[in-house]
Amino acid sequence: MSAINSNIPEGELTDKWTKFKSSVPLVNPSNKRNLEVIVVGSGLAGASAAATLAEMGYKVKCFCFQDSPRRAHSIAAQGGINAAKNYQNDGDSTYRLFYDTIKGGDYRSREANVHRLAEVSVNIIDQCVAQGVPLAREYGGLLDNRSFGGTQVQRTFYAAGQTGQQLLLGAYSALERQIGMGKVEMFTRHEMLEVVKIDGKARGIIARNLITGELERHFGHAVVLGTGGYGNVFYLSTNAMGSNVTAAWKATRQGAYFANPCYTQIHPTCIPVSGDHQSKLTLMSESLRNDGRIWVPKKKDDTRKASEIPEDERDYYLERRYPAFGNLVPRDVASRAAKERCDAGYGVGSSKLAVYLDFKANTERYGKIEASKAGIHNPDAATCLRLGTAVVKEKYGNLFDMYAQITGENPYETPMRIYPAVHYTMGGLWVDYNLMTSVPGLYCTGEANFSDHGANRLGASALMQGLADGYFVLPYTIGAYLSKEISVQAIPTDHPAFAEAEAKAKGILDTLIGIKGTKSVDHFHKKLGLIMWDKCGMARSEEGLKWAISEIQQLKKDFWSDVRVPGTADEYNTELEKAGRVADFIELGELMCLDALDRNESCGGHFREEYQTEEGEALRDDENYAYVAAWENKGDGTFELHKEELKFENIKIAQRSYK
């Protein structure tokens, strides 16, 4: 075990970023033209970085496995993006956004990074509006805001329930502009399979052209991974089918540490699992908790329909347990509370693994307001319902439609049934203040890194972080490294390090094809998912984690001896792609369990059953666990733990309370 250096600049918290920007070495325009940067991933964190670096004058190559950079899974983010604009005049400030994020992360994130995030949050909104991103507006023409969990101000900007789509299309258009100008070379349907390291520095990648199967060598003076989260380790999650950990995992094979892998976010409001055919889960945006009240029947195993259960027989358990934040408690708290009620026998629906999200009260409230606006005094219930439904439709129409489409039920008439599902991963590649991993020249942005959300991410903060990293942080910090690389000529890709990396990638592909076993890739992925969900999901225990580790080790053996990958490696082969990703997920799954086992406390998304208060709240151990767990992959199935101590100099570390 050794300590690691996060390279946080000296000085007052509020001055660190400003001072850094003023003192970071610059690269002159003629040198930028000769410096090549590889960006892997084209979501918010990748596309924004690729576009901005190209605007600055660097030569950029960008890679994505989808058919277009616009498909990246950032597109599916629904609810919104936070920024400390204080447009609502409700007392918001950079400090408050910083404070809420640190507290929301259960005091397991780095102060300096989070403060920088809060500082640049305002620039993101400006930039996106300038790009023509149609964020929601009020009748006066100014931008509208709404509330999200874990905050008491309205700082969330949004575009209906499609905020991620609109922000990504903004970044995509900026990227396409640079592609059109020839400043970014785009490689779609390409998957990164190795990081190439020369003399200790990241100098390129091996990417597979997914259509032809050809392995390609690409040089870069620096490499940026904006490759998203690893929620699909659970098989069922709200992530896209293709979302994977492969790029980040291959980086760990080259010496990049993987930090806090056990911090996973289980989102409280998702559509419950309907059958074992299910391939993915669908999120219902947290914004719905602005107007939806969560409840279960007070009676155990109540089989009545929601509409038949009278008001006084309903348990609005979040409002009961957390009166100050009510239905807008952070995600980890809301998810655990739902699990607690269902485990205790109060769940609803045929599986009994669901709770109600009910819009009736607020629909009526909106109806009364609208009636009064229209000059209708003492409106009857039907009028209120009609007018209120129109308001709800305007706010959440696409989400209600999505729910109806999937479940076949009408959420305007009956409450939604929801249950927690894997949604986001706070852990990721360890990065320093500059967003550089422990491999010089290898950077990591967005969900793929671990840096800003601690043990739990607040709603509407993922979009903020992805764009902060890509538009405003990395383009500056990477200069500190590239300014020292100006005399390095592009290294020809016939260098032995490229050949060796390519041979390694080819070896894995050939092995996978050659096994010719009896079980499909999905068979193993589903098994892994079940182990992870049961033992490393919403609640973990020492016993369960130890069992999971031995199960995963066995699963790994079975996979490498019995997986069946049809076809060949030199053609478009989607099963081969999946096989490579699942192989990496299996190794990551084991590390997640190891990390969860190491962390003898409960914090944020990591809940160890042994460590809870009498009321069942997470019990942190700040004396022993106020550190980032950065794991070094030894390559032989073992991992070494390095600790980065977290220092809280500006925030008083406290028991996290939303009561």
Add this chain to the structure above:
Amino acid sequence: MSTGNMNLTLKVWRQKNNKAKGKLVDYKVSGISPDMSFLEMFDVLNEGLITKGDEPVVFDHDCREGICGMCSMFINGRPHGPKNAVTTCQLHMRSFKDGDTIVVEPWRAKAFPVIKDLTVNRSAFDRVIAAGGFISVNTGNAQDANSLPIPKARADAAFEAAACIGCGACVAACKNASAMLFVSAKISQLALLPQGQPERYKRVQNMVAQMDAEGFGSCTNTGACEAECPKGISLENIARMNRDYYSAKFVSEDEV
């Protein structure tokens, strides 16, 4: 847990690669639940093919919640299948009956060549956007977001145009394989907003020129694109684009 009892016959387009000749192949699937999505039904088909030692059917898909625009499939003669305003991943088997025969083909358009089976190449859309589907503002040049009020109705109209997911159903639905709905949605979004004004006329000309160069067909106002669009993108956008395209001929050269 739901158990399925639907039995279906599928006629699926199989094509090894871009150069090979393709054909429709018959498959039977059974035990399908009405709660499955259409793509989950394909997962069942593929699992069966892999177990038998055959190659699975390749199809594009990713988010499986109707927003990434990756899934396609021309189902019983309609892009994204028989329901209105959904993508294939949002189409559920409850929209079909036990015993049905379902024909599944790839998008058919010269500008979208088949890659394999049901997967086509839609890069032409990216190149159209690269030709002008943006506002030229580098990072760090923006003024305060609220310094430019935009009437709500106008912002909402821009949003509705911006809701396009770039799936290509409009092209697949059109007898001419025209991309006018896709191209006009982006042009409208930016033309409706004050930020989009400086490049308005240059943008429409460049994007239309690229659209033509990619080999998309002409628009003959049949409206199939709007009818089949999973996001309900309106034909009004095409009218706006045409207006701007012709206006561009009359504005001063400084603006184009």
